[in-house]
Amino acid sequence: xxAKRATxxxxxxxxxxxxxxxxxxxxxxxxxxxxxxxxAVRLETFLRAHVKDADGAYFHLERxxxxxxxxxxxxxxxxxxxVMRKKPAGATLRSxxxxxxxxxVLKALEDADVPVPRVVIYCDxxxxxxxxxxxxxxxxxxxxxxxxxxxxxxxxxxxxxFAMAETLAKxxxxxxxxxxxxDYGAVGNYFARQINRWTKQYHEARRRxxxxxxxxxxxxxxxxxxDDETRINHGDFRIGNLCFHPTEPRVIGVLDWELSTLGEPxxxxxxxxxxxxxxxxxFGGLRGLDLASLGIPNKRDYFERYFASRKxxxxxxLLPFHTVxxxxxxxxxxxxxxxxxxxxxxxxxxxxxxxxxxVVFARRAxxxxxxxxxxxxxxxx
Numbered sequence: 001x002x003a004k005r006a007t008x009x010x011x012x013x014x015x016x017x018x019x020x021x022x023x024x025x026x027x028x029x030x031x032x033x034x035x036x037x038x039x040a041v042r043l044e045t046f047l048r049a050h051v052k053d054a055d056g057a058y059f060h061l062e063r064x065x066x067x068x069x070x071x072x073x074x075x076x077x078x079x080x081x082x083v084m085r086k087k088p089a090g091a092t093l094r095s096x097x098x099x100x101x102x103x104x105v106l107k108a109l110e111d112a113d114v115p116v117p118r119v120v121i122y123c124d125x126x127x128x129x130x131x132x133x134x135x136x137x138x139x140x141x142x143x144x145x146x147x148x149x150x151x152x153x154x155x156x157x158x159x160x161x162f163a164m165a166e167t168l169a170k171x172x173x174x175x176x177x178x179x180x181x182x183d184y185g186a187v188g189n190y191f192a193r194q195i196n197r198w199t200k201q202y203h204e205a206r207r208r209x210x211x212x213x214x215x216x217x218x219x220x221x222x223x224x225x226x227d228d229e230t231r232i233n234h235g236d237f238r239i240g241n242l243c244f245h246p247t248e249p250r251v252i253g254v255l256d257w258e259l260s261t262l263g264e265p266x267x268x269x270x271x272x273x274x275x276x277x278x279x280x281x282x283f284g285g286l287r288g289l290d291l292a293s294l295g296i297p298n299k300r301d302y303f304e305r306y307f308a309s310r311k312x313x314x315x316x317x318l319l320p321f322h323t324v325x326x327x328x329x330x331x332x333x334x335x336x337x338x339x340x341x342x343x344x345x346x347x348x349x350x351x352x353x354x355x356x357x358x359v360v361f362a363r364r365a366x367x368x369x370x371x372x373x374x375x376x377x378x379x380x381x
Contacts, residue, residue: 037089038129046128047077050121051135054078069258069337070099075135082120086133100124101184102257103134105232108179114171115253139253141243146284147275147296149239154295159249161297162305164242167251168272169309172231172265181232185262190233191224191325194263202332205339212362213335216328219369223324228264229315235259237272240284266314269306270322273299274330277323282360320368327365334358 044059056078064072075082087099103122110118122134144150149157176182186193199217202210234241236259243253276299278285291298297305303318335358 042127043075043084043129044077046123047075047082047135050123051077051080051082054080069256070102074138081138082135083117083138084129084133084135086129087131089130098258099132099134101260105181105184105257105260106136108181108184109174109232112174112179114167114174115251116257117253117255139243141246141252143240143243143255145240146280147239147286148280148284148289148294149296154293156249157295158297160244161239161302163244163250164239164272165302165306166309167242167254168234168237168265168268169306169311171234171237171254172268172314173311174232176230176232176262179232181262184232184260185230187230187262188228190228190230190263190267192221194267194325194329195220195224198329198332202335205332205336207339210331210335210359210362212359212366213328213331216324216331216362216365216369220321220325220328223321225316225319225321227316229266230262231265233261233263233265233268235261235268235271237268239275266316266318266322267325269303269318271326271330273302274323274326277327277364278361282357282364324365324368327361327368331358331361331365334361 040059040061043061048054054077058076058078060074060076062074064074069088070085071088073084073086075084085099085102100122103119106116106119109116117136117139120135120137122132124132126132149160152160176184195217202213202217234254234257236256237254241254241256242251243255244250245252275285276291277287279287280289286294286296289296307314334356338356338358
């Protein structure tokens with residue numbers, strides 16, 4: 001399958017680049033200190049045979065580091081500037097690293113009101129790069145790992161956060177049926193199913209005792225809202241997974257759809273604001289920073305912009321439960337990262353260090369449960 005149209009744009013800012021580069025052409029030889037973990041020539045041959053307009057002798061492959069799940073590469077082949085995402089090698093948890101689902105939702109949304117990169121091709125032939133993968137167009141824009149948006153003027157920061165809220169509202173206004181995603185996930189009982197799923201993931205990845213996670217597993221089922229709404233749920237909607245226009249405060253691409261499903265939109269909303277609960281050394285959060293001087297809207301203003309932007313009003317209010325669940329889920333995800341680091345199958349070189357944040361996120365969740373008045377997650381609207 002190919003996208004209906006293509007662009008030739010490239011990212012202006014991204015996470016750190018690992019020196020893992022392969023390039024060749026009329027005047028090029030292999031570059032970089034570390035070869036890719038698969039045969040780059042085989043990938044090049046496949047792309048030249050299946051990707052439209054992949055003309056020209058030049059081929060360049062560069063691993064992007066910073067991602068903790070699916071290995072990601074910049075690929076330039078002739079005039080085409082692309083991104084490849086693949087499932088990691090080795091043993092993985094069940095239902096994790098769903099590259100095929102990522103491709104499907106991007107394809108379904110390519111003509112919707114939510115900006116996404118256009119996908120080019122999906123391949124499940126593991127003989128090419130060792131695992132299934134897909135290729136999409138590269139976007140030219142700004143991507144920030146730090147929620148404080150360094151280098152941006154305060155007035156622009158406010159506009160960018162409000163653009164984030166508006167983009168999430170647009171996603172949640174989409175009827176899954178109209179874009180062919182009616183079977184993309186189960187309908188109803190979202191939180192019961194999710195709590196069960198992430199509890200199982202935790203026990204599968206578990207290599208140590210995490211008392212706060214155990215407490216959350218006991219607390220969450222009895223506090224889940226009884227009513228939920230079914231919309232497209234991104235699953236990892238945060239500032240670091242948005243590509244902003246190079247010079248304007250608007251979102252031009254929503255990235256990393258690996259955890260997407262059908263579910264309660266308020267789960268996405270609470271998760272998208274976790275940056276205000278975590279500290280700068282906790283996955284680039286904002287806790288302890290002067291948001292007013294930075295120009296970053298507080299949680300109440302951010303949430304109000306989201307609700308005001310929804311054309312299909314949310315059926316339920318945002319509750320502290322939604323924040324606790326989002327932090328619990330994040331703690332389990334990071335414990336999975338730590339587990340992959342121990343087995344050597346992690347996508348990022350700093351996975352072992354990053355995985356230790358599972359303890360931090362579980363503690364932040366318990367602060368909300370215990371009624372810590374200093375916890376920014378306690379006061380929802």
